[in-house]
Amino acid sequence: MADIAIRAVRKSYGKTPALHGVDLFFASGEFVVILGPSGCGKSTLLRMIAGLEDITGGEIAIDGRVVNRLEPRERGCAMVFQNYALYPHMSVAGNIGYALKVSGVPKAERERRIAETAKIVGLQDYLARRPAALSGGQRQRVAMARAIIREPKVFLFDEPLSNLDAKLRISMRAEIRKLHQRLSATSVFVTHDQVEAMTLADRLVVMNRGHVEQVGRPLEIYHRPASTFVASFIGAPAMNLVRSRVEVESAGIRFGGAMVAIDPAFAAKLRGQDVTVGIRPEHCCLAAPGDGGVEARVDFIEELGVGRVAYCEVDGLPFAISLDDHTVVAAGDSLFLTLPSEHLHFFDIESGRRIETDAAAPVAAPAASQHSEQTMGVH
Amino acid sequence: MEKRAVFKSWWLPIVFALPQLLLILCFFYWPVAAVVNWAFTLEPPFGGPAEFVGFANFQEAFADPFYWNSVVVSLIFAIVGPLFAISIGLVLAIAVDRQLPGSGFFRFLYILPYAIAGPAAGMAFRFILSPERGLAASLNAMWPDIWNPAKYGEHALALVIIIFIWKWSGYTFIFLLAGLQSVPRALGEAAAMDGAGPFRRAIDVQVPLLAPTLFFLLVTMMTEGFVGADTFGIVHAVTEGGPNHGTEVMVYRIVDEAFKGLNYSGASAQSIILIGLIMIFTFIQFRFVEKRVHYK
Structure with missing residues (x-):
């Protein structure tokens, strides 16, 4: 010892x-x-x-x-x-x-x-x-x-x-x-x-x-x-990382033709800054097509036995989504996603270091997440 | 895609091979045939047809105490020389293989002696180790005759063996270094983790894995010691077989008898015995030593 x-x-x-x-x-x-x-x-x-x-x-x-x-x-x-x-x-x-x-x-x-x-x-x-x-x-x-x-x-x-x-x-x-x-x-x-x-x-x-x-x-x-x-190194498939700008007025980030809501206090802190936003494929939720949400075009599917992974394209960038057994999709389909804000990760665009969200919002996580688990409409 | 030249006619390839075949015929098969012929006949020194004498040439050689002396001298030479040459090459190779600072320079340095012709090295050592100069002179001043190869057969034999070792250590070094470099680094590291120091690692891991190389060197070096050009060349340049036949190795005696004594028949018989002796030694090595060699 x-x-x-x-x-x-x-x-x-x-x-x-x-x-x-x-x-x-x-x-x-x-x-x-x-x-x-x-x-x-x-x-x-x-x-x-x-x-x-x-x-x-x-x-x-x-x-x-x-x-x-x-x-x-x-x-x-x-x-x-x-x-x-x-x-x-x-x-x-x-x-x-x-x-x-x-x-x-x-x-x-x-x-x-x-x-x-x-x-x-x-x-x-x-x-x-x-x-x-x-x-x-x-x-x-x-x-x-x-x-x-x-x-x-x-x-x-x-x-x-x-x-x-x-x-x-x-x-x-x-x-x-x-x-x-x-x-x-x-x-x-x-x-x-x-x-x-x-x-x-x-x-x-x-x-x-x-x-x-x-x-x-x-x-x-x-x-x-x-x-x-x-x-990107931990987790399979790797975390989706996209570059985006935090918009203070709407307290969200524009992504895939939709507005993804984030905590307003946090948004205020970052005020219009460019950041790298990350979300794990297993944390993306599906929404009904009419409900609006991030639109992802499916490029191809990987079957894992237990569930499957859809490799999609959002705004021309690759984006992976983990799906359960019951969701049947095919290449060429469009999926509509909600990205729960408690599962979003923010990184500095220059250094790649994490920007803590809860330092800005030290409130209990469940309350914060419930508040922000809504998605903005499609256009 | 394998590129292959195919000869349509039967004579063209033979024409291409002819120069080499002629060389082999003139300098190998013909002499061998001549030696076998002479060994069983008596060539009159002043010409005339050779006379078949059976084993008389062999009997004559075996009856000669100087012949047996040359066998003993050759055995000592061909056993002591190679063993030391291999051991020294091994120690040097293990040292260089550790890749300490400057090992590249030493690697070059240790190979150098092999590039020098045996007789030339012999001439140099005749001066370096002559009893009346340098270090040997000081030693002789303190203890008279402690080193005098001109006077004592044992000293002279030691001298020619030292020259042989000096030159051939470079040769064994090359092979052993190459062998060591094919031993995976991780094995030495594993042994280091197991608590073995550099010496222990060499004995327990490196040397056993070098066994194929060591065996190859043992066979080739002993053959070299018996019949190598350097064996003759060194003895010829340094002692000429003396003093009092003390360094008369078998090859030297054969050349001496044939070309100075003009006793072709006796020399031929001795050549055949020498070839037989090498065959016996090689057989022993393969029969008893090779069993302990791991090739994997």
């Missing part, structure tokens, strides 16, 4: 900066997922915690001890690699027990602990095999067992599930979660898969281009994305 403090950590390769001053704190026993597109620096950050990359600037402390200059073995971390990195010339038992062998644990005790650990991950019948004779999922388990057996203070996972097929990925995800509950070591898990991130994380760190975009609980990030990047 150990906490990890990352203070103003920077990394550059030659003159190319990869991380620009990252500040994070992972509490003891927490399961943190670092999420971001490839090249955002998430793996680099993980490898710096592990001691596999030098730290260009700032410091990393594990359990209160600055580890910048410590060798990987002195940091008390165990790591699961993306490609498993199993030793191909050793048996499964040899792979799992290598760390103990290096630290000079006597053979009898080593074998006892290998057997114990293999049982945890369900590999007890495969101990004599070589990694080449195992399936992807089994290799993944060996990699996990190799990390577990050291009883580390910190677990580091570098996209460990990305080489598995979809079904296996889901079951391994559950196993990693169970394992964490059982061992309760601080875990840092790097991934580019938002579903993995949402399901595993106690706390989620979203990174982009060497910066931390947002840190928070998964639902918090889903409901209050701190920037347009987070908004």
Whole structure:
């Protein structure tokens, strides 16, 4: 059990900066997922915690001890690699027990602990095999067992599930979660898969281009994305983002031939400014054609089994809408939407940062939403 | 789309291959046939038809204590030289593979000796390690005759082996570095996370995964040690087999007998024995060492 403090950590390769001053704190026993597109620096950050990359600037402390200059073995971390990195010339038992062998644990005790650990991950019948004779999922388990057996203070996972097929990925995800509950070591898990991130994380760190975009609980990030990047990265299909001008007189934004109402106090605050407005596809509501509302022309439909997604065009821009099983539409149809104002997100057009709506309207959310859940007429 | 030239006539491809075929015939098959012929006949030194003598040439070689001396010298040369050349190449390759600052320069530096001809290196070392100059002279002043290859056969043998090692370490280095670079980085990192230091990682992870390369080098280097051009060239340039046959490796003795002693028949018989010896060694290597090589 150990906490990890990352203070103003920077990394550059030659003159190319990869991380620009990252500040994070992972509490003891927490399961943190670092999420971001490839090249955002998430793996680099993980490898710096592990001691596999030098730290260009700032410091990393594990359990209160600055580890910048410590060798990987002195940091008390165990790591699961993306490609498993199993030793191909050793048996499964040899792979799992290598760390103990290096630290000079006597053979009898080593074998006892290998057997114990293999049982945890369900590999007890495969101990004599070589990694080449195992399936992807089994290799993944060996990699996990190799990390577990050291009883580390910190677990580091570098996209460990990305080489598995979809079904296996889901079951391994559950196993990693169970394992964490059982061992309760601080875990840092790097991934580019938002579903993995949402399901595993106690706390989620979203990174982009060497910066931390947002840190928070998964639902918090889903409901209050701190920037347009987070908004479009989390959630599938991605949040619809449109540029619009807040019109103060009518307290709304003009969109898709309709006026979408927003909170008047908030509208007053933004007074005629251009903003990026976001709404998730699953938060768009259908309205009857006569009732007015935002008109969306359906380009094509994606069937998901449970519900479907209509990819539409509004004002010539792409706009996705999640539909339930009962709504039948076809390409070329027009849908009329109401966009509930409590589900609208506003972002600064320059910086892409979130503009808080409830700072302007600190009233209880339900009351505010009821008031604004009406839509303006069509023209 | 595969582009393939198809010859319509049967003689055109043969004409194209002819120069190479002639070269192989003149410099390989013909000499081999001549050696086999000579090994079982006696060529009169002053001309005349060769006389078939059966195994007499072999019996003569086996009866000669100097012949057995050359076998022992060759064995020492072909075992000690390659083992050191491979070990040194391995250490250098592992060091360069860590990609510490300046490793590019050292990589270039370590390959260089291989570009120098054996006899040339031999001449240089004759001066560098001569007993009356430089470091060796100081040592000899303190402990007389601690290093004198002109006087002691063992010292002379050590000298030629050192030259062989110096040159061929560059060769093993290239192969081992290439081998190391094909070992996935993540394996070394995993071992580092498992608590292994650089030395432990080399022994436990890198060397086992280099086994195919090491085995290849063992076979080729031992063959080189027995019959390589450098083996002859170094001995010829540095010691000429002396002192008192102390560095007379089999190839040197064969050339010496054939072209100085004009004993073509004896030299041919010894050549065939040498080829047989290499075959036996290679067989042993494949039979017993290769079993422990993991190719995957």
